[in-house]
Amino acid sequence: MKINHEPTDSIPSSPMPAPPDRHPGNPFVDLRVAITGGTSGLGLALVRELLNRGARVAFVARRRDGVEQVGHELPDAHGIVGDVSRKEDIHPITMQIAGALGGLDVLINNASDLGPMPLKLLADTECEDFGRAVATNVFGPFRLTKALLGSLASSAREGRGAVVVNVSSDAALNAYPRWGAYGASKAALLHLSRIWDEELSQEGIRILSIDPGDMDTPMHAAAVPDADTSTLKPSEVAARELADTVAAVLSRRPIVQEAFA
């Protein structure tokens, strides 16, 4: 688990599957969390993990059948059909998140696009494929976070938290051949996260960029079909680590400013 800036200590993970955790030290109890790309891979693992920790969870995904399937399995989660890469979808998604949860404390921008498939050299990458990666990996998190900023700022004033996690990748930092569209868009998201975190700190909102590591997910299989999956991290482990990191940031948040400080 790598946070790409301002490293945060990770709380050791429990070796056992966590039962619903109602411990007063668990900051997720009744916290309002939204997760994009929530029907497979890390996103689905996060929906399960945060429901288990007592959060109220909304998840977003493009395909209605996927949303309905997860909604059937996890009826406590609020499923939303929408595509974060489409400008026209952002406000309908936002409205359903803030409406169903009555506000928002944690947003996890997890939905990602690999760019051209199979992966290609940049010189062979169509602009449209690069554009789609940027629309999903940069504009999507930017627009969704911007539309939810009023809810997050309100949560921060109320002392509830207000954390945005942008799921990153080591491809944001390292120059891997054939990962141009993905890597460049994730690098943009990383820098956006760093600047926004600086700008929003006085509002009490944290913007984190977290690299969950190489995971055994459908997306990784699409990118590297012949990977040895035994070397990859299970998405459940990555979800637990990511939740621990957010928990550490939440529990470290400044005590709500006294109204008359």
Added chain:
Amino acid sequence: MIAANQPVQRPSNAKVLMADGRGTIKHHVRSELANLLRPGDVVVANDAATLPASLSGQHGRTGHSIEVRLAGRASLDEVRQYSAVVFGEGDFRTRTESRPEPPKLIPGDQLELGRLRATVVRLLNHPRFILIQFEGSSREIWEGLARHGRPIQYSHVPTPLAVWDTWTTIAGPPVAFEPPSASFALDWDMLASMSARKIRFGTITHAAGLSSTGDLQLDALLPFDEPYRIPWSTASMIEHAQASHGRIIAIGTTVVRALEHTAAIFDGFVSPGERLATQRLGASSRLRIVDAILSGTHERGSSHYELLRAFVDDETLGRIDQELNAHHYRTHEFGDSVFLEKAENAIPKHHDVWSTKVDETFSTESSTVR
């Protein structure tokens, strides 16, 4: 005044007329707003996001085309039941007062509104003001509203509004039916500069209702009852400002309505919690909390204009009207602003004039959290 006919939210050079407590009028621009405030002031805005509350569809019994404009809700959490004003065929391009009547509405009528289905529960003392109930799960209703609804719009803006045109930069819970448009004047840079000057910022969430129905009888009932929530952080900011003689600046009429409603119940104290604002404010209302208001420019006779009479006397309001006209201020939701300090001669009255009761149900929070 000129109707603002483009959906542009208060550019930095949008005009702001300021009338101070002595009735002296000056002209500013939006980018100077933070300079009109003082260290120690508390600025309170309404963070409600605006639902796309115009739903077009069919009246089941007759098959006639209708437009349903959601107008109110009993609580901020209510998803299923809404009060609504129904119009006949057509859309915002026709002035509301010229819209055809809908078919006769009777309890039990089914309304097909895109993928939403609703039933007329009852009429609310007017043939086209009704209580409706949506069918389906909360998830289906939210999705139906988000996907099928369009922002409520009036004919002075000729192009269709997008949802984002109606959301303020601080928009949070989607509970308003029309934008709390005074907050169009805010941006994050302004909030940062206020914070740097020790001016505190808080929000309430107030389900702002319709501003106009096109029907004189219905318009006379505006504003309808509106639920609102005051968070504890805002309540404590106000309490501290009161103790240290800081001013309370309301961004918009809904904030005045909410804070003064609560103060009337708790004898001048702003207690956190959710309540239902039922009162109308006007010339004879005593303001116990709010010291100044930033508002849009309003037309004489509207309920918003009446509320401004609680801040300044009619002689000053008359001069303000003249100045707004002489300086070509723009009106309506995308127009210019006025910043009015409560008149220094607005001596507390011996009585408050409330047109309606204030005995509604409170959340448990409201009575226990201070």
